[in-house]
Amino acid sequence: MNTTSKSPCTTTDIEATPASLGQNPTGVAQIKTTSARIPGELGLWIFLLADMSIFALYFWVFIWNQSLHPEQFLQGQASLNHSLGLLNTVILLSSSYFAAMAVHGARGQNLDSFRRNIQLTIACGAGFLLVKAIEYGEKFSAGLHIASNEFYSYYFAFTGIHMVHVVIGLSLLTYMLLSFRTEAQIRQQMANIEGTVLYWHMVDLLWVVLFSLIYLLQ
Amino acid sequence: MTMTNLNHNKLLWVLVILLSLTALSWAAPQLVPLSSKALGALLILLAFIKVRIIILHFMEAGSAHPPLRRAFEAWVAIAGGGTLLLYLYL
Amino acid sequence: MIIMQDKRPLILVAIVSMAMTILLYGGGMFLIAGYLPPPSPLLTEPEIAAMYRDNHSSIITGLTMAFLGTGFMLPLWVMASVFMAEVEEGFPYFSIMQALCALATVLFTALPNLVWLAAAFRIDRPSELIYMLHDLGWIMWATPSWGFAFQFICFAICGLSDKRETPFVPRWLCYLGLWVALCVLVTPLVPFFTDGPFAWNGLFSFWVAFISPNLWSALLAVYVIKRIKGAQPQFTEGVNA
Numbered sequence: 001m002n003t004t005s006k007s008p009c010t011t012t013d014i015e016a017t018p019a020s021l022g023q024n025p026t027g028v029a030q031i032k033t034t035s036a037r038i039p040g041e042l043g044l045w046i047f048l049l050a051d052m053s054i055f056a057l058y059f060w061v062f063i064w065n066q067s068l069h070p071e072q073f074l075q076g077q078a079s080l081n082h083s084l085g086l087l088n089t090v091i092l093l094s095s096s097y098f099a100a101m102a103v104h105g106a107r108g109q110n111l112d113s114f115r116r117n118i119q120l121t122i123a124c125g126a127g128f129l130l131v132k133a134i135e136y137g138e139k140f141s142a143g144l145h146i147a148s149n150e151f152y153s154y155y156f157a158f159t160g161i162h163m164v165h166v167v168i169g170l171s172l173l174t175y176m177l178l179s180f181r182t183e184a185q186i187r188q189q190m191a192n193i194e195g196t197v198l199y200w201h202m203v204d205l206l207w208v209v210l211f212s213l214i215y216l217l218q
Numbered sequence: 219m220t221m222t223n224l225n226h227n228k229l230l231w232v233l234v235i236l237l238s239l240t241a242l243s244w245a246a247p248q249l250v251p252l253s254s255k256a257l258g259a260l261l262i263l264l265a266f267i268k269v270r271i272i273i274l275h276f277m278e279a280g281s282a283h284p285p286l287r288r289a290f291e292a293w294v295a296i297a298g299g300g301t302l303l304l305y306l307y308l
Numbered sequence: 309m310i311i312m313q314d315k316r317p318l319i320l321v322a323i324v325s326m327a328m329t330i331l332l333y334g335g336g337m338f339l340i341a342g343y344l345p346p347p348s349p350l351l352t353e354p355e356i357a358a359m360y361r362d363n364h365s366s367i368i369t370g371l372t373m374a375f376l377g378t379g380f381m382l383p384l385w386v387m388a389s390v391f392m393a394e395v396e397e398g399f400p401y402f403s404i405m406q407a408l409c410a411l412a413t414v415l416f417t418a419l420p421n422l423v424w425l426a427a428a429f430r431i432d433r434p435s436e437l438i439y440m441l442h443d444l445g446w447i448m449w450a451t452p453s454w455g456f457a458f459q460f461i462c463f464a465i466c467g468l469s470d471k472r473e474t475p476f477v478p479r480w481l482c483y484l485g486l487w488v489a490l491c492v493l494v495t496p497l498v499p500f501f502t503d504g505p506f507a508w509n510g511l512f513s514f515w516v517a518f519i520s521p522n523l524w525s526a527l528l529a530v531y532v533i534k535r536i537k538g539a540q541p542q543f544t545e546g547v548n549a
Contacts, residue, residue: 038283043480045286049293050487054516056297060304061505067308089240097233100276104225147500157497157506164493198277205272208240209301212265216243217258217305 039103040195048202051165055206058158062213069150074218076151079144084135085215088128089208095124096204099173099197106186106193114186114193118177121200125170132163155214162206169203172196232275239268258305266298322383323532332377333417341370343424344518346446346509349502356442357435360428367428371421378418385410385459391476392466406462412455420449450498450508453517457489460521464489478531484524491520 038045066073098120105113139145139152146156176196180186186193242249243264246257273294274280279287337344342363347356360367389407393400427433427441467475467482495513497506505511 038286039278041479042286043478043483045289046480047483047487049289050484051490052293052297054491054512056293056300057511057516059297059301061511063301063304064308067304086240086244090237093233093236093240096272096276097229100229100232101226104229146497150504153501153504153506157494161494165490201272201277204276205269208268208272209265209297212243212261213301216246216261218254 040198041191044195044198048198052202052206055209058161059209059213062154062158065150065154066217072149073151076149076155077215077218079139079142080155080215081135081138082215084131085211088131089211091124091128091131092204092207095121095128096201098124099200103194103197106190109183109186111181111183111186114180115177118173122170122173122177125166125173125200128166129163129170132159158210159214162203162210165203165206169196169200172199228275232271236268236271239264239271255306259302262298262302262305266294266301269298270294319387322387325380325383329377329380332380333374334377336370336372336374336377339370340373341367343367343370343374346450346514348509349443349446349507353435353439357438360438360442361431364428364431368425371425371428375418375421375425378414378421381414381417382410385413388463392463395466395470395476402462402466406459406466409455409459409462412452413459416448416452416455420445423448446508447499450513451495453492453495456521457492460485460489460492460524477528481524481528481531484527488520488524492517 098117102114102117102121105111105117136156139156144152146153146160173196176189176193180189180193243261246260246264250257250260252260270291273290274287277290279290347359351359386407389400389403389410392406393403396403423441423445427438427445463477464482464485467477467485468479470476494506495517498508498513501507501510503510506513508514
């Protein structure tokens, strides 16, 4: 029985897994990274797709309004701290790497690797929030806020909603770090570990688009 | 252990590529002599290429159940394509 | 384990009750009073005052009908808490939380109607006061979403904790419920905007926040009907080993 995933779609074609990836020293057969399986569980992917679809609406609304107020958006964009935006992008991309490495560690039953990489992911996430706080602080000191004009309403609303997603992700990662302290727990909770990390990757990819649209696009 | 390193290297390469594409997006206005609209289109394209890389390689949708991969590829196409079209034609 | 067989009348009543809500609230707000979709916050004082004066009787009828419909939401939501409590096995924390949040949702849905009824009560009231009551009603209707969102979060937590072979709700529906919670949690932005997608008639604060829970409810209804129709023996769980 597949104890690593609660998904109704069970692991298939374990034998068909390429030998190059997914094997681990203990030979625990159910943990395969590249068979045609669903990492995490199906329901979570439905959630991710639904949330990403709402963000697609956010992207379109931003572009639409940019075309309605080009000068205002140009000015607003120029007022943003581009370096901090870039820093946040680098931070989140790196955090995704650490999160992926954590899953890899968990699959290899490597508790130390799992915990270390989750800690690094959380550190990156906290760094992201700190940078965001500095950025927002700069804007508030300049008297700019969500109702200042169209550009700033979308800037604060979309990056703010994204920030809420980051906080949720950090909470889940922290819960994992505090709760999963043995290899047995990791084995049992593999689907939840994968699921949390998948959510974190979504948070990362949404920022990648927001960064390009809000900070770089003219 | 070689297998573990292989996976580690793969993930590291994915990160390097993502960071490189980010650097390219950052430097594009100075490097690439394109009109404003063309540059914008390039930036949107680069963003969604990065998104696709994250989905396929970090999220492992690339090696997942095919309908799942197709659904997320469809999202990239619709979200990215829609953004690009709106940007170019509005 | 709950013995479902003799509770089926109650479940049926709960479902019929929610149907009453849809009929009364939907009919009242959409068709008779014309309050939904919401009017734009950009409408001026004379325009709003004229709306109340010109449509006086249909507004009062529709709003009253809708107000009556709100209470009928409770039976089904309490029923949901009962199912959740079964999962929580003696520590019905999220079940009780959901029920209390359901009450908050009912109140925040019903109270704005009373405010709007007050606006419509006297035709010769100064326009300024009608305008203010109109705004008060809409901010009260559109802004509070934490209770509603938290209902979905509690429900999802219980649903995902359900380790039985046939959980009371499928896991994907729980995840979708979490998505609904995220969709409705943008509504606190309503007071900041008189225009745009986050205003009380906007794409995100109204359309997404309104459609997502209704879509979810429709999916749940389909699932429940399929369960009841296609798997009758599963509803006669007694105490088993």
